[in-house]
Amino acid sequence: MGTPDADAQTPPETPAPANQFDRLCHRVSRQPGGPDRHTIFPRDVDAEQRTVRWLTVDAACVVDLESVR
Known part of the structure; x- marks a missing residue:
């Protein structure tokens, strides 16, 4: 365990989502x-x-993820 000042400056951990694309x-x-x-x-x-x-692209640039794995 660190000093009280060091602990106050440490940001809380954020759990990763089950699927990063859910964000x-x-x-x-x-x-x-x-x-x-x-x-x-x-x-x-x-x-x-x-x-x-945001990010915008032409529909022709979008592919199904499963098709490129």
């Missing part, structure tokens, strides 16, 4: 004049943070 959400945007777009973002962020913490 992500996925949305598909249908584009009438172009390719459909897939957007992936963290499930636990608020609407404001979501505007800066």
